[in-house]
Amino acid sequence: xxxxxxxxxxxxxxxxxxxxxxxxxxxxxxxxxxxxxxxxxxxxxxxxxxxxxxxxxxxxxxxxxxxxxxxxxxxxxxxxxxxxxxxxxxxxxxxxxxxxxxxxxxxxxxxxxxxxxxxxxxxxxxxxxxxxxxxxxxxxxxxxxxxxxxxxxxxxxxxxxxxxxxxxxxxxxxxxxxxxxxxxxxxxxxxxxxxxxxxxxxxxxxxxxxxxxxxxxxxxxxxxxxxxxxxxxxxxxxxxxxxxxxxxxxxxxxxxxxxxxxxxxxxxxxxxxx
Numbered sequence: 001x002x003x004x005x006x007x008x009x010x011x012x013x014x015x016x017x018x019x020x021x022x023x024x025x026x027x028x029x030x031x032x033x034x035x036x037x038x039x040x041x042x043x044x045x046x047x048x049x050x051x052x053x054x055x056x057x058x059x060x061x062x063x064x065x066x067x068x069x070x071x072x073x074x075x076x077x078x079x080x081x082x083x084x085x086x087x088x089x090x091x092x093x094x095x096x097x098x099x100x101x102x103x104x105x106x107x108x109x110x111x112x113x114x115x116x117x118x119x120x121x122x123x124x125x126x127x128x129x130x131x132x133x134x135x136x137x138x139x140x141x142x143x144x145x146x147x148x149x150x151x152x153x154x155x156x157x158x159x160x161x162x163x164x165x166x167x168x169x170x171x172x173x174x175x176x177x178x179x180x181x182x183x184x185x186x187x188x189x190x191x192x193x194x195x196x197x198x199x200x201x202x203x204x205x206x207x208x209x210x211x212x213x214x215x216x217x218x219x220x221x222x223x224x225x226x227x228x229x230x231x232x233x234x235x236x237x238x239x240x241x242x243x244x245x246x247x248x249x250x251x252x253x254x255x256x257x258x259x260x261x262x263x264x265x266x267x268x269x270x271x272x273x274x
Contacts, residue, residue, distance in 0.1 A: 001058060006077025009065060012058035013051040013078050017043030020251065021084050023075065024050055027093025027117075028129070028179050029168040031057040034092060037155075037240035042247060049087075051078050053098075055175025057167070066178025068094075068186060072101035076109060090114035090247065092236065093209075094179060100188050103195045112254075113195065114247060116202040117235050120212035121219070122189040129183065133176040136169050151206060151230055152238045160237070192219040199223040200250040202243060204231035224255045 003010050014032070016039060024035040032039075032050045039048045052059040053071050065074075075098065079087055088111050091099035096118020103113050134142050146161045199220050203213040205227055217225050226246045231238040262272040 003058070004078060004081045006081065007065065007070065007074055009054040009062045009074060010060040011051060011054065011074060011078060013049060015082065016040075016048045016050070017046055019046040021047045021049060021079070021082075021087040022247070022251075023079065023087055023089050024048060025075065025089070025091040025095035025098055026052065026056070027091075027095050028183065029056070029171055029176070030092065031167050033163060033167070034234065035090075035236055038236045038244045038247070041240065041244035045248065046251070049078070049082065049084075051075070053175070055172035055179070061172035061174070063174065064178075066174050066182065068097050068101045068182045069105070071098045071182075072105060075102060076106055079109070085109070086111045088112040088114065088251065090116060091118065092116045093233065094119055094183055097183055097186050100186070100195070103197065103199075104188060104191055107195075107197065110197050112250065113197055113199040114202065114250070115199065115213075115216075116243070117204055117207050117209055117233050118201075118213060118216070119183045119186065120189075120209065121186065121192055121216045123186045124183040124209075125212070126184075129180045133171075133173065134165070134169055136165075138169075139165055142168070149232065151232050155237050155240075156234075189216070189219065192216065193221055195220055196222050198250070198254045200246070200255075201225045202235055202246060203227045204233060204235045204238065205229045206232045207235070209233065222255055224250065224257050 003012055026034050031052055042048050054062045054065055089099055089102055096115040099113050099115050142165050150156045201217045203210050217223050228239045236243050265272045
């Protein structure tokens with residue numbers, strides 16, 4: 001698997017398929033595995049870029065750099081390495097927080113922004129992150145928690161649960177602590193009006209972050225929304241076909257909302273509804 005060294009960190013990445021570039025970024029204690037079912041579908045039409053941030057998966061466990069600003073800079077480093085000027089960015093959970101940083105810091109680089117079960121623009125709520133990183137000694141308790149919250153048995157298999165436990169216990173302590181602090185301290189809600197590129201919000205109806213996702217959607221000036229029923233925080237695992245289809249539709253049709261429909265009426269010289 002290829003690696004590239006950017007900003008002092010050796011990062012894992014993979015490119016699949018051909019076409020318009022879409023970079024898929026995982027969440028806090030996740031990895032490429034959480035996006036893979038969607039990547040396998042999108043790669044038939046797009047140039048899909050997967051990466052793992054510093055401190056996770058096959059990327060280097062660096063001593064420092066565990067901030068949303070650095071994670072965003074690392075994304076830019078990877079696409080620069082690939083010679084990509086503009087791209088669509090899709091971030092899950094903490095990856096959504098990285099998406100906010102990318103949109104505000106490197107707006108000309110993003111053609112579109114996709115936020116899936118994203119952490120809130122004003123930080124993850126208290127209790128949203130475990131205070132202490134689980135170890136393999138906590139395996140049974142962690143598995144029991146995952147089993148109790150299972151929504152889609154066909155997707156959340158025993159193999160999936162085992163991989164989740166393995167991964168959450170293997171991220172670097174720097175990433176676990178730094179990422180947690182970064183997610184809690186994010187404060188960009190007042191700047192959401194600056195994010196003008198087409199934005200897609202993907203959310204799970206059973207995800208505890210749904211209320212925050214809906215609130216952020218209403219503050220974004222050029223965003224559309226898709227909420228999946230019987231889906232929790234692991235949206236791409238619970239509903240891979242639906243997520244891939246929603247992203248493909250967004251890539252083709254952009255933002256479609258009541259506002260854009262009213263604008264079409266006005267453009268056609270018709271009277272919009274009050």
